Structures are given as structure tokens and as C-alpha cells.
Amino acid sequence: MAELRNESRFADPDAAYNALVDAHRGLDQQESAVLNARLVLLLANHIGDIEVLAQAIAAARQAGSRSGDGR
Amino acid sequence: MTTGRDNARFTFGYRRCADQDAGQAVRHPVIVVGAGPVGLATAIDLGRRGVPVVLLDDADRIGEGSRGICYSKRCLEILDALGVGQAVAEMGVRWQVGRVYFGDREVYAFDLLPEPGHKMPAFVNLQQYYLEKLLVDRAEALGNIDLRWRNQVVGLERAADGATIDIETPDGPYQLVADWLIAADGARSAIRRLMGLDFIGETFRDQFLITDIRMAAELPAERRFWFEPPFHSGQSTLLHKQPDNVWRVDFQIGWDADPEAETKPDAVRARLDRMLKGQAYEIEWVSVYTFQCRRLERFVHDRVVFVGDAAHQVSPFGARGGNSGIEDAHNLGWKLAMVLNGTAPAVLIESYGSERQQAADDNIRHSTRSTDFLVPKSEGARHLRNAVLDLADAHDFARRMVNSGRLHSASAYASRLSAADSDDFAGAVRPGAPVLDAPLRDRAGQPLWLLDLLPDGFSLIHAGEEDRPDPPDGVTLITIGEELRDPGGHFTRRYDATPGACWLIRPDHYVAGCWRGFDRGVVEKALRRATGEGDG
Ligand SMILES: Cc1cc2nc3c(=O)[nH]c(=O)nc-3n(C[C@H](O)[C@H](O)[C@H](O)COP(=O)(O)OP(=O)(O)OC[C@H]3O[C@@H](n4cnc5c(N)ncnc54)[C@H](O)[C@@H]3O)c2cc1C
Numbered sequence: 001m002a003e004l005r006n007e008s009r010f011a012d013p014d015a016a017y018n019a020l021v022d023a024h025r026g027l028d029q030q031e032s033a034v035l036n037a038r039l040v041l042l043l044a045n046h047i048g049d050i051e052v053l054a055q056a057i058a059a060a061r062q063a064g065s066r067s068g069d070g071r
Numbered sequence: 072m073t074t075g076r077d078n079a080r081f082t083f084g085y086r087r088c089a090d091q092d093a094g095q096a097v098r099h100p101v102i103v104v105g106a107g108p109v110g111l112a113t114a115i116d117l118g119r120r121g122v123p124v125v126l127l128d129d130a131d132r133i134g135e136g137s138r139g140i141c142y143s144k145r146c147l148e149i150l151d152a153l154g155v156g157q158a159v160a161e162m163g164v165r166w167q168v169g170r171v172y173f174g175d176r177e178v179y180a181f182d183l184l185p186e187p188g189h190k191m192p193a194f195v196n197l198q199q200y201y202l203e204k205l206l207v208d209r210a211e212a213l214g215n216i217d218l219r220w221r222n223q224v225v226g227l228e229r230a231a232d233g234a235t236i237d238i239e240t241p242d243g244p245y246q247l248v249a250d251w252l253i254a255a256d257g258a259r260s261a262i263r264r265l266m267g268l269d270f271i272g273e274t275f276r277d278q279f280l281i282t283d284i285r286m287a288a289e290l291p292a293e294r295r296f297w298f299e300p301p302f303h304s305g306q307s308t309l310l311h312k313q314p315d316n317v318w319r320v321d322f323q324i325g326w327d328a329d330p331e332a333e334t335k336p337d338a339v340r341a342r343l344d345r346m347l348k349g350q351a352y353e354i355e356w357v358s359v360y361t362f363q364c365r366r367l368e369r370f371v372h373d374r375v376v377f378v379g380d381a382a383h384q385v386s387p388f389g390a391r392g393g394n395s396g397i398e399d400a401h402n403l404g405w406k407l408a409m410v411l412n413g414t415a416p417a418v419l420i421e422s423y424g425s426e427r428q429q430a431a432d433d434n435i436r437h438s439t440r441s442t443d444f445l446v447p448k449s450e451g452a453r454h455l456r457n458a459v460l461d462l463a464d465a466h467d468f469a470r471r472m473v474n475s476g477r478l479h480s481a482s483a484y485a486s487r488l489s490a491a492d493s494d495d496f497a498g499a500v501r502p503g504a505p506v507l508d509a510p511l512r513d514r515a516g517q518p519l520w521l522l523d524l525l526p527d528g529f530s531l532i533h534a535g536e537e538d539r540p541d542p543p544d545g546v547t548l549i550t551i552g553e554e555l556r557d558p559g560g561h562f563t564r565r566y567d568a569t570p571g572a573c574w575l576i577r578p579d580h581y582v583a584g585c586w587r588g589f590d591r592g593v594v595e596k597a598l599r600r601a602t603g604e605g606d607g
Contacts, residue, residue, distance in 0.1 A: 033450070037458035045468040 004055035080134030080200045083207070085221040085241050096235055096246035099125045100411050103253040104224050104236070104262060108139070108199065109379025109396035110255030111206035115153045116404025118213040120527060122411055125247065126216055127238065129223035133207070134200030137283045137356050140313055141390035142202070145481040145505065147191040148522055148580070149401045155205040156191065162205075163195025164312050169294040171473055173460035175301050179470045183478070188561040189508045190520040194478065196292075196313050198283075199393065224256070227265040233374045251407060252375045255396075258363075260381035266372065272365020273439065275386065277446045279360045280322040280333050284343065286352035287316050296475040298460055302345040307445050309475075317355060320346070323445065330359035362386035364439050366431045370399075371424035378403060383431040385438040388445060388476035395434050398481060399427050405527075405578035409602060419603030422488050430482040437477050444474035481505040490575070490584030490597035497567040506580045509562035511555050521562060524549055528578050529598060533589065534563075535570035540589035543598050546575070577601055 010016040023039075024032050044053055090097040101117055103110045106128035114124040142150075142159060150156035167183040183193040210216040225244075226237030234252040238245055254262035263270060295310040297303070306323035313319060322342055324333055332338060334357050343352060366383035370376060379396030403423045409415035447453035462469035489502035500507055509521040521532075531542040536552035549555070557563055566574065566585075575583040575597050584597035599605070 033454045034458065034461075037451075037454035038462060041455065041458050041462060041469060041472075042466070045466075 002049050002052050004052050004059060006059075079132035081204050081207075082132040083218075083220045085131055086219070087240075087242055088217070088219060090247060091240065091242060091245045096248045098233075098248040098250070099123070100250045101125070101253065101407065102127065102236065102247060102249035102251075103255055105255035105257055105260075105379075105381065106203075106207070106218060106220075107255060107257055107379065107396075108203055108206060108393050109400055110253070111203065111210055112149075112153060112397045112400035113253055113255055113378055113403060114216050114218075115206065115210050115213065116400055117408055118210065118216045119153070120404060120408035121215070122408050123215040124217065125249075126210065126218045127222040127224060128218070128220055131220035133203045134198070136358060137198055137200070137281075137319075139199040139202075139387070139390070139393040140196045140311060140319055141478075142195055142197065143390065143394045143479045144189060144191045144193050145479075146394040146397050147195065148508065149397050151191065151522070152401070152525075152580070153206075154209050155202075158205050159197055159202060160191060160195055162201055162314060163197035164292050164314055165192045165195050166292040166294060166312065167193055168291070169296065169475075171460075171463075171475055172295070172297040172300060173457075173463070174299055176464070178460055178463040179473050188510045188559060190510075190522060191508070194390075196311060196319075198313055198315075198317065201314070202393075224261055224265075227252075227262060227375075229266075229373065229375060231373070250374065250411070253403070254375060254377045254381045255379050256381050258380040258384050260377070262375065263367065263377065263381055266375065268367055268372075270365050270367060270384075272363055272384070272435070275362045275364075275442050275446055276326045276448075277361070278324050278326060278328050278330065278333075279362070280324045280328075280339070280342070280357065281360055282320050282322075282339055282343070282357040283313070283317050283355040284320060284352040285316050285355055286318060286347070286350055288318070288347075288350055288352075298456075298475075300346075302348075303342065307475075308346065318352075324359070328359075333359055360387075362442060364435045364442070366428070366435060369424055370427055370431075371420055376403065376407075376420065376423065378427075382427070383435070385434050386442045388441040389434075389438045389479055390476070391434040391438055391479045394479045395430060398430065399423075401579045402427055406603075415602040416604065422486060422603060426484040426486050426488075429484055433482045434479070437479075441474050441476045484581070488577070488583060488601045488603070490593075490600060494585065494587045496572075496585055498565060500566045500574065500582055500585070502582050502584050504582055506574075506576055506582060507565045509557065509565055510559055511551065511562065512558055513556075514554055519555070521549075522580065524555075525576060525580060526578075529583070529601070530576045531589075531594065532566075532574045532576060534566070534568040534572045537570060538589065540573060540594075541591065543591070543595045546594075546598065575601065 102125045103114045104127050106126050114126045117124050147156045147160055150159050169181045170177055171179040223239045224236050225239050228235045233250045235248045292312045297308045300308055309321035311319040339357050363384050370382045378399040385391045406419045406423055410417050447456045459469050459472045463473050483504040486503050492502045511519045526547040530547040530549055532549045533540055534551055542548050551557055571588045573589045574585040577583050583601035
């Protein structure tokens, strides 16, 4: 079974993060949500592994609750 | 506009019957309650197997409104075995292209172009009242189906060996006793209520305005589905063709819409005018629906067996209700006939429950997913849905996620009736799966369909002339070699056939077992297993 990889994989993590942030420049909340949904679908398909997807979903949901704000 | 009792397509008369004057409750081997498509199909399958059936319905008319329109290949194959498939296929509108629009753009088109080499088309559209009328005529022609209109079941008492029912008629009440009572009385099943059974599931918080209109439009016979079209802001719309220049239009109108206001002719016209832009049409019928996905926990309760909408209900997106109910009938018919004529134990009926409950779960899962796509339950879900539609144009993966109704196909069963899946076969024809049709030729070169050759009982299909098997008693041998040839190779490919391979086929056209070579002991054991005699 494939595992969700969480060690850093980008040669330049700051550049990857900034690329995502830049994508939201000038977008309002609604437009950002739309963009994120498209991105999630494109990336999920690229991964193409339902097990990894499930682990990513679990990790994403858990991250919010660990920070204690329940989201 | 069709709204009331006076507009039924076909009416039938109530007739007093001898049982009402018998002075006591007359006993019958099988009573089917409900002459909708599923009750009719069940009665016909039993009747053609020589089992006399009393079929009760509380109405005396068909087609006051419109319901199902879309019938799958598998359903047509079953209807063909019941004697009406050809007529349905000929009367129905064949369609295979579906188009999906988002806003004013077409984002996706699919072609159900059936692979060649099947007798029946992928889908046809036909008003449910025409299907029901064909089934009523077929039931009447069989001679052993006693169809009693305006006989409403109002009471039920169960016993170990059957059930006693109370019936209301225009002449007053009477009682009957059934060895087996088949509840085919629809989504609001009286029998389910009389037995106090839960019917649990999910109601979708949305409403749909469904209308059939008559228009002589030069539109092709395609299924068209719009997400958020400009003519119906924010909601989905479906357009589908039926015979007689009748079109089904289906508007999503939201949970808060007022059904009474929405079905007023002016309101319906306003919506249609925005959509059809000047095209002339006439409204035939209109109604507002909400959708549920739910099923009974068990379909078999001793001598009471639930079929069709009485047992399970799905949303119409994917055309699963009627199609799967007709499959219920075909699964039950041979089993009940064998139990009644003493050639199988009563536990065989339990397998009806376990197999068709699995199929209902498949149908509910598919139709829930479609409905969730059409009616996103949260803002996040709506963003994802719209993202799929935005990406569908340019990205194949997203097109495959667009779900405006995955159309129905038959389920394979994990079943106690199936032999072990021991030998290696590629493809879909495996133990517990439905068989596939294939075009064949006889020695004279005449074309034949494999499904037409399957008998009412069990059969053994054998590939090749060498070592012709000697099948168990009552099993019809079908050898595909010289007498029956497979010049196109469809059979060979679909069944992954090699010389000597054989397939034991159930009366409902499911595979009981398949092997690379014939071994009489193994096939006999599989036959006992398939008829409920346990592991043999
Ligand atoms: C808008 C819409 C679109 C649909 N589209 C499709 C489609 O495209 N394809 C598809 O396969 N399915 C479709 N369906 C589903 C399909 O119409 C049903 O699944 C089908 O009618 C179920 O058949 P049935 O025989 O189980 O029940 P019903 O058709 O409901 O028949 C039940 C019968 O029992 C009788 N009855 C009820 N109570 C009693 C009583 N107490 N005593 C005696 N008789 C009684 C009733 O009068 C009725 O005749 C659609 C449904 C809707 C609403």
C-alpha cells in the first residue's frame, strides 16, 4: 500500500509555497475556494491512488483539530 | 394537462370473482399484491413457469401520470424472456448520446454506442404506462394469471405456512390465504406498513418539477443535462425524448419551492418558455417530486417476499427503480416456481433476499452519488462539483467524474448459490455474474442470439464439439461449435472460451459456475448448490 509522503519533496519548499499563494493573489474568498477546488481535483488525479488520497484527507482534517480550534 | 382520474390512458374493469362468494378464505399458492411493472413481471415469470397467480391491484387504470421512461439492456433482455422485450424495444426511442452542459457551454458528451453483437439496445425510452399495458396484455394472455382490479389489501395476518389477507372491493370485503405473498405494492407499500417494517434511508433536501410535454421539435434523440443553465438559474435541468413526440423535462426547484404554486400551468409555462425559446409545445402532465434512497433491511420475511419499490427506493437519476424491480422479479420467479413444485427447498427463497439486497445496495450507492453530485450538500461540495464541470472540457479525468446519473447495469452477486470461482476466466462472465449475449449462427448460416437459446430452466453452455458433456437431468446442453457457430468470435471473447470450457447458467441468466473442462460430479454439485441444497 502506498503511503502519503510527508517528508519535504521540493528542492525549494519556499518557492512551492509561494506558487500556491501567488495563485490566490487578487482573488476574493469565493474565487479562492473555486481555485482550490480545481487544484485539489487536478492534484488528486495526478496522485491517482485512493489510499493516498484517503490518508491526505485524514491528515488535512486532523491538522485543524490538533490546533485546537475544531476546524 | 393530465391531472385527475378522468385522464387515465388505459382502464380495466372490476369483476366479482368466485372467491368472494366462497364463504371462507380461499387458499392460493401465490398472491402478488400490486400490478405495477414489478408485480406484473413477477406474475408473468411465475405464470409462464406454470404457477397460477392471483394478482391484486387497488386501482383499475394505468397512466394517470407519467413515471419511469428509461429501460436498460439487461431489463430489456429480461422483458424479452417474459415475452414483451421485442415490443418494448420497437416502441421505445433508442438513444445513446448524452450531452452535459454547464451554464451555456457543453462540457461533455458521451456515446453509449453499444458494442455490436447484442440483440437489445443499450437503452430505450418508453412511457411507463406503455410498458405496463404490454405487461397486462401478456399476463392476460398467459391464462393462469387472475388479475383482479380494485382489490385493495387492507389487512394481513401471517402464519408459518403463509398469510391471510383482507381485501376491500367495490362489493365489500373478502379474505384470501396465500402460501406465498409477494408484496409488489410500491413505495408506499401497505404490506410493509401492516407488518410494521422500517423503511430507512436518506431523503434528499431538494424538489424536482417533472413535466412531460408534447412538441414536434427537430431535436435529436439525446439525453441533455444542464447544470446551472442560463434559462433556469442555479439549478439543473434534464431533457429526454419519449415516443409520440413527448419529452420529459425535469427542473430542479429547490427544497423551499412551493409545489402547489410551481405546478400551476402559468408557472410551468414560464419555466418552459425560458428554456424552449419560442418552440411550440403542449403540457401533458406535471408533478413535483422529492427523492429518497432507502431499502428494507430484509426482503424475505418467511412467506412474505418484497419486490420492487416496496423493497427499495432510489432517486430516478440513473433509471434504477423500475429496471432493478424487474430484475427482482426475474430472480424470484424461477426460485419460487421450483420451491412450489417441490424441486427445491424453501431456503432457496432466502437467496433471493441476499442477492437482491446486494443489488439494492449497489443501486442505492450509485443513485446517492448521482444525487449528491446534482444536489451538493455543502458549499465545499458545490465548489468541487463546479470545479469538476469547469475542468471537464479540457481534462479527461474530470469528464469521468461528471455524474448526472450513472445508468443502470446488472449487479454481480457474492452468493451461496455460486460455485467456487476456481478456474481462471478473464472478463465479466464469472460465477455470480449475469451472462452476456452473443450473436451466433446455426449450421444453415441463420443468425441466432445466445440469450434466445437459453431455456426456462438451467442450461450448460459448452465450447467445442469434442467430449460433448452429459449434463445432469433437466439441464439443457448448448454446444457452441459446429451446430452453433461463433463466426464473429463474440462468444469466445466475452466468455473467454477455450475448447472444453463450460458454464452452468441459472434460469435467470446468471452464471452458477464455470470451468475449463466438464466434470459431471462438479457440475452436479454446483447444480445442487444453485438450487439451495447447500454445498452438496
Ligand atoms: C419521475 C420518475 C421517473 C422515473 N424514471 C425511471 C426510469 O427512467 N427507469 C426506471 O427503471 N425507473 C424509473 N422510475 C422508478 C419507477 O417508476 C418505479 O421504480 C416503478 O414504478 C416501481 O414499480 P413497482 O411495480 O415496484 O411499484 P408501482 O409502480 O408503484 O406499483 C405498485 C402497484 O401496487 C398497487 N397497490 C398499492 N397498494 C396496494 C394495496 N394495498 N392493495 C393492492 N394494490 C396496491 C398500486 O396501485 C400500483 O399499481 C421513476 C420514478 C419516478 C417517480
